[in-house]
Amino acid sequence: xxxxxxxxxxxxxxxxxxxxxxxxxxxxxxxxxxxxxxxxxxxxxxxxxxxxxxxxxxxxxxxxxxxxxxxxxxxxxxxxxxxxxxxxxxxxxxxxxxxxxxxxxxxxxxxxxxxxxxxxxxxxxxxxxxxxxxxxxxxxxxxxxxxxxxxxxxxxxxxxxxxxxxxxxxxxxxxxxxxxxxxxxxxxxxxxx
Amino acid sequence: xxxxxxxxxxxxxxxxxxxxxxxxxxxxxxxxxxxxxxxxxxxxxxxxxxxxxxxxxxxxxxxxxxxxxxxxxxxxxxxxxxxxxxxxxxxxxxxxxxxxxxxxxxxxxxxxxxxxxxxxxxxxxxxxxxxxxxxxxxxxxxxxxxxxxxxxxxxxxxxxxxxxxxxxxxxxxxxxxxxxxxxxxxxxxxxxxxxxxxxxxxxxxxxxxxxxxxxxxxxxxxxxxxxxxxxxxxxxxxxxxxxxxxxxxxxxxxxxxxxxxxxxxxxxxxxxxxxxxxxxxxxxxxxxxxxxxxxxxxxxxxxxxxxxxxxxxxxxxxxxxxxxxxx
Amino acid sequence: xxxxxxxxxxxxxxxxxxxxxxxxxxxxxxxxxxxxxxxxxxxxxxxxxxxxxxxxxxxxxxxxxxxxxxxxxxxxxxxxxxxxxxxxxxxxxxxxxxxxxx
Numbered sequence: 001x002x003x004x005x006x007x008x009x010x011x012x013x014x015x016x017x018x019x020x021x022x023x024x025x026x027x028x029x030x031x032x033x034x035x036x037x038x039x040x041x042x043x044x045x046x047x048x049x050x051x052x053x054x055x056x057x058x059x060x061x062x063x064x065x066x067x068x069x070x071x072x073x074x075x076x077x078x079x080x081x082x083x084x085x086x087x088x089x090x091x092x093x094x095x096x097x098x099x100x101x102x103x104x105x106x107x108x109x110x111x112x113x114x115x116x117x118x119x120x121x122x123x124x125x126x127x128x129x130x131x132x133x134x135x136x137x138x139x140x141x142x143x144x145x146x147x148x149x150x151x152x153x154x155x156x157x158x159x160x161x162x163x164x165x166x167x168x169x170x171x172x173x174x175x176x177x178x179x180x181x182x183x184x185x186x187x188x189x190x191x192x193x
Numbered sequence: 194x195x196x197x198x199x200x201x202x203x204x205x206x207x208x209x210x211x212x213x214x215x216x217x218x219x220x221x222x223x224x225x226x227x228x229x230x231x232x233x234x235x236x237x238x239x240x241x242x243x244x245x246x247x248x249x250x251x252x253x254x255x256x257x258x259x260x261x262x263x264x265x266x267x268x269x270x271x272x273x274x275x276x277x278x279x280x281x282x283x284x285x286x287x288x289x290x291x292x293x294x295x296x297x298x299x300x301x302x303x304x305x306x307x308x309x310x311x312x313x314x315x316x317x318x319x320x321x322x323x324x325x326x327x328x329x330x331x332x333x334x335x336x337x338x339x340x341x342x343x344x345x346x347x348x349x350x351x352x353x354x355x356x357x358x359x360x361x362x363x364x365x366x367x368x369x370x371x372x373x374x375x376x377x378x379x380x381x382x383x384x385x386x387x388x389x390x391x392x393x394x395x396x397x398x399x400x401x402x403x404x405x406x407x408x409x410x411x412x413x414x415x416x417x418x419x420x421x422x423x424x425x426x427x428x429x430x431x432x433x434x435x436x437x438x439x440x441x442x443x444x445x446x447x448x449x450x451x452x453x454x455x456x457x458x459x460x461x462x463x464x465x466x467x468x469x470x471x472x473x474x475x476x477x478x479x480x481x482x483x484x485x486x487x488x489x490x491x492x493x494x495x496x497x498x499x500x501x502x503x504x505x506x507x508x509x510x511x512x513x514x515x516x517x518x519x520x
Numbered sequence: 521x522x523x524x525x526x527x528x529x530x531x532x533x534x535x536x537x538x539x540x541x542x543x544x545x546x547x548x549x550x551x552x553x554x555x556x557x558x559x560x561x562x563x564x565x566x567x568x569x570x571x572x573x574x575x576x577x578x579x580x581x582x583x584x585x586x587x588x589x590x591x592x593x594x595x596x597x598x599x600x601x602x603x604x605x606x607x608x609x610x611x612x613x614x615x616x617x618x619x620x621x622x
Contacts (some may be wrong), residue, residue, distance in 0.1 A: 022525035028532055035536050035559055039543035044551050045331070049269075052324065058562055064523060065573040070581050072313035074565075077588050080320020082595045083329070084350060089599045090551060091331055091339060093606055109546055109558075116542035121583070123534045135530070138521045139576030140584055146581060147309050148370050154578050155585075162582065166589045173593030180600030 217247035259428035273329030274433035278324035281440035291464035330422030341421025345412035358506035359395035376456035446475035537563035
């Protein structure tokens, strides 16, 4: 920051900056704690509810990254449809608790911790080595970045194939879901495996 | 001078209070309207014309004992009505009720927030509101509550799709998802109720189902499911659920006025007054439907949602898109 | 850009991904494995949106929306499979669901 910048500009910029930092820290803490809660709760219903908290804090982070349409779509699609499906199935099947560490720390649990930490460390190191110096300069974006108009424009011009392909994927998934969900009487007589 | 943040806070406080007051008097209006349509007086004992009836109801609800079932999961059980009321009230922050005025040197706009994804925000809040019913019913640890909340959630999710598609025609004609832009475009061209009459009808039917109002109120019907997800709630917790339902109805009426009837625009009177008048008319139609139509059965309800409303809304969107692009 | 730089968002994304991976490796109920899988997909989305903002290119957001759609489709089919399996009164434990027949 140049030393001859007026004081009011610096104060105003830092006030906005402080607010963004506070929101970021709260959202990041909520994200990580709800992520750990999803994985560690024994009752699957509470895991699904923690996932909602996770998705909401992700939406806040997307808003901080100027992705307004993606944030809205995230809440509507993920939190408002996918997790409702999960909650439906969980209420239907009953929350059977399973405690993976009930019998004390097993080799599988220790190996899982090591594997997850290794993944995290490896990705951080690779990105730092390959693009570490490019990560500090962020491009300037206009107000139209992340707005629905720009997303629609990109979907219908550069990425039209992806748009049409995902609509077919959705149709196939819907048909598959109906077929899997409908009761098939001749199979249920085969008995439990 | 640009609108400072504390004006937004004041506006938000004023709007929340006005909405809650209109919820109270919407209950009074409903009982009066239903009574008169059924050839009887509504409440007329508590104050002149029964105008103090909402206050009497409020005092009764607050004084009632708020018990909870023994095995209910406390945190979720208490949080569910709060989430329902919160999402219902928060949706009002993007609905514009007036143009821009100049008050005391500050530029005061007639809405709490103008976001470029206004309609998406309202649907997102509606999606979160579904969890309130689902979790409230599950956390009550009662079979009637669970069944009721499952049916409610299925109904709400089904009609939310048709609601969103019916709005698509308006969005295509206005070219923006922001509610302020939609009102301004209607001022320039034509109220969208005329070209989008099919969209308006689908929106209205889906809206009645989204807010659990009769004739789509099977999840709360006492003769079917005791009281659905509200079975184990009493006192002010039930009051919060009822508030959520009425405020949802008011918000949906506000959205209908904004999207199809020109929002706050009108010839002579000031903007907010026109908005209130149109809002009151739409709310009256909601109550009229309650007084007139019998309740739909659950399978009829789901069939109407998926087999009738969804194709009609899709066709409306496609025809609107073709007309807008080629005309 | 106000607030922390892109590196902070990327570290968040990586930690979330590792948490999801840990969940997939250690839990036995297929429902919770699906939930942890959603965590991993969301971590990928966060990285995509962060890079999209850093480069000022909207393609990352398009990709993130596509990932959301595919995750929805996958959740539908995964849950359908779980419901179909549970209808046959088989215990929902991935250690025991090892054969395809029956």
